[in-house]
Amino acid sequence: MAVVGRSSFLIVCFAALSTFLLQNMHNHSTMEGIPSGKTRVLDLSYAINDKLVPWPGDEKFFEAKINATVEKNGYFTRSFWMLEHYGTHLDAPAHFPPGKTTVDQIPVKQLFGPAVVMDVRAQSGKDADYQLSAARIEEWEKQNGRIPEGAIVLLRTGWASRWPDVQKYRNQDAQGKMHFPGFSAEGAKLLIGRKVSGLGCDTLSIDYGASSDYAVHHLSLGAGLYHLENLADMSELPETGAFLVVAPIKLEGGSGGPVRVFALLP
Numbered sequence: 001m002a003v004v005g006r007s008s009f010l011i012v013c014f015a016a017l018s019t020f021l022l023q024n025m026h027n028h029s030t031m032e033g034i035p036s037g038k039t040r041v042l043d044l045s046y047a048i049n050d051k052l053v054p055w056p057g058d059e060k061f062f063e064a065k066i067n068a069t070v071e072k073n074g075y076f077t078r079s080f081w082m083l084e085h086y087g088t089h090l091d092a093p094a095h096f097p098p099g100k101t102t103v104d105q106i107p108v109k110q111l112f113g114p115a116v117v118m119d120v121r122a123q124s125g126k127d128a129d130y131q132l133s134a135a136r137i138e139e140w141e142k143q144n145g146r147i148p149e150g151a152i153v154l155l156r157t158g159w160a161s162r163w164p165d166v167q168k169y170r171n172q173d174a175q176g177k178m179h180f181p182g183f184s185a186e187g188a189k190l191l192i193g194r195k196v197s198g199l200g201c202d203t204l205s206i207d208y209g210a211s212s213d214y215a216v217h218h219l220s221l222g223a224g225l226y227h228l229e230n231l232a233d234m235s236e237l238p239e240t241g242a243f244l245v246v247a248p249i250k251l252e253g254g255s256g257g258p259v260r261v262f263a264l265l266p
């Protein structure tokens, strides 16, 4: 009996050690595989210029000026001006509720995390006012397991294929109301409960286009999450297994700002 007990103990130890080593090998090889090309990295950010889709109402959104040229000065520099919320950008918690974290204050730990992809392309294709429900999130969990703490939840609506066509992307009706999919308030509440780090989407806003109260903005920014808006084409991302690196501009006191988002594929 004693021998059996000891060997089962050893088997358990061996299994635990193997799991630990495998997990570590996986994490190491994901990062270390980048230079060799073994790990593919997707860039989920759009290049910034003056032809992107701005939020309605802003007249000036981006401007770049040449300050020096190689011909004249021996070197090339520009200066630029832009809105904080233009192109692929991050909403800091301070964007809505007062007294919250500005973009430079977001803990760096929150900027790295596993990507949870909610694929709603089929629903969004049928209904431009689609909102990701709590039930749809629970369905994702039934298939892929519980959403881990620190995850970054991305809503893949397929809207990136309309970028940068202002009319198609904003999808405004005769009254000027926009129609594109987003997260629902009850869905956001569930995700806040899962302690995720941030929410992202391939549309102009985390709240669906027709929203007038920006309920999700209030809820999730109020809970200390950040938002990634106008993410580029996510069609190559798996529903689970990719890892995100979120690198926003470190603009002191900013309500948000341009962000570079990288997805490391498994």
Ligand SMILES: [Zn+2]
Pocket (backbone or CB within 6 Å): 085, 089, 090, 091, 229, 256
């Ligand atoms: Zn924004």
